Amino acid sequence: MILRRVEERIRSALSRLWPDADITAVRVEAAREKGHGDLATNAALVLAKQLRRAPLDIAADIVADIESDPLFLDVEIAPPGFVNCRVTPAAWRELLGRILLEGDRFGTTKEGEGRREQVEFVSANPTGPLNVVSARAAAVGDTLASLLEATGIDVEREFYVNDFGSQVDHLVESVAYFLDGEKGEFPENGYRGAYVADLAGDVAANLAPLFRPGGEENDDPGAAALEEWVGEIAAGEGKGDSSRNAPPLPEGRKLPLAVSEKTWRALLRRWVLEKMLEGQREDLASFGVSFDSWYRESRLHGEGKVEETLAELEKTGDVYEKGGAWWFRSSKYGDDDDRVIRRSDGRPSYFLADIAYHREKALRGFDRAIDILGPDHHGHIARMEAAMEALGRKKGWLEVFIVQQVNLVRGGKPVKMSKRAGEFVTLRNLIDEVGVDAARFFFLMLRPNTHLNFDMELATKKSLDNPVYYVQYAHARVCSVFRHAEAAGIGAGTGNGCLDLLDSPDDIELIRFLDPFPGVVASAARHREPQRLGAYLKELAATFHTYYHKVKVVGPQEEITLARLALLEGVRTVLRNGLRLLGVSAPDSM
């Protein structure tokens, strides 16, 4: 807020002094060094070339223009041409008043208002429990969405469900293998792992008793309705939610129902799919992540969107036939190669369905779509962007970025995992072993596109390898001061009127540190880099901890105590708002 005021003041000075100059590169930022004042601008350096004058001369003109402003205590020039401003204590106190007034809203801005954007993330195949890369993507995607919301954007969180392809079929075959008593060969491309056998057990206990497969091989007229019915039961049971009772049985049927082998297979598939989805949904919910929308690939096929998309793509003239298959000329738009969209057997490729999916996003009215993908998908970026461009979307409408891989380590040694054998650490394991707060903070501390070595042993230790405790402790400590004040009979933070008593360098220094918060949130959102917020919160916590040791907040003078409690309320507000964006709890005591 102070930063913005200073920036506006300087920009208006610049446009008055040099109306024709390009000032887009001018920055105002909080000074890193104490000797550099509170805020600094590079304006003179940026303008030097344009104006063909020495930076120090330009700086002198700027200083002459702004130094009389009551906002400033003093304004200085520092070689090679920085202008350093010191803001009056009164202005800082005003900032604190503003923070207390805004409360939960402090940190939000309005720059994105009126925009509607979608963030799609996780979107793992419904063939097993979520792994740690999905966990990382979940933390990053969820927090990115929250950050965007904090800038005023209307954000939808979406999970794309790949329920159409052969991967689910492979899982179903694997389940069927266990269901049939593990006879014969294990299916090719099957899924191993304890959860598959568990699924089979669940089917045997809850689904198999309802049906008697082996009937006629004709198309069961009620198959579709039965499938919906099974889907409802499976989803309801997964949730343990009695309000989602299954609809009544189709007219005139009695349990167990005789069905054809083919229908039984379809029902089994549906059951398995819903169970997997429910499992993923529950794990994500325990991780603090909930989606506004679960969009199923099957829906695109069922509603004819895939064929529609193919037809539209053909109209662009970028589709051709070769070797019996149809190809999209993605190389024309920057991809390395052209890609198959209709296979020679006539089935649409996954890529085509994906194009249809993204086309639907556009038709659903989003101003921007952000996809967060895993490290094994970066080959898809170029072709997808190519397709959207061919369909007439502006470059940048679709924004794809990769969350890099996670190497799990335990006590310094790599955790052995075998995806083939179905042995891997799941999101659920992570929550149980490390906890939601630590895991989320750890994921959000790093830039999303760096490889992460996640030491599960270290993350659980109370040591500060995991700074989440450091930040949370700062919050708990503030709360503790309030408890102490209350016990001493001093009312909590009601008196804004006495803020004027905050005049020591320690007090001002701490207030000063609250100012960048909205800017940090906005830049973390804009750059899609949540770690900026985590880093800021760590610094704020450090500044507070130092303050705590130097300044005794609750003292004999009630007036100054009240003033400092107000300051701590400001600190608490920022810590809490920041942690909330990260999806990490802000405990009152630890």
Place this chain on the structure above:
RNA sequence: GCGCCCGUGGCGCAAUGGAUAGCGCAACGGACUUCUAAUCCGUAGGCUGGAGGUUCGAAUCCUCCCGGGCGCACCA
């Protein structure tokens, strides 16, 4: 081979193109009769993988090289 990502003190990581590159862990030395020591204060540790270039100014942008990872299907 082609493409993408990453190389920052021993380890893990920060740094909207800005000033003397920060922080935590680990190491060493201090601070609890105090609102929680899950904390604080101090010491030591660096040619930001290497070489060029752009710029008033580069960890950040460009080119090449070296190292690590990932991806290059009519699979999803």
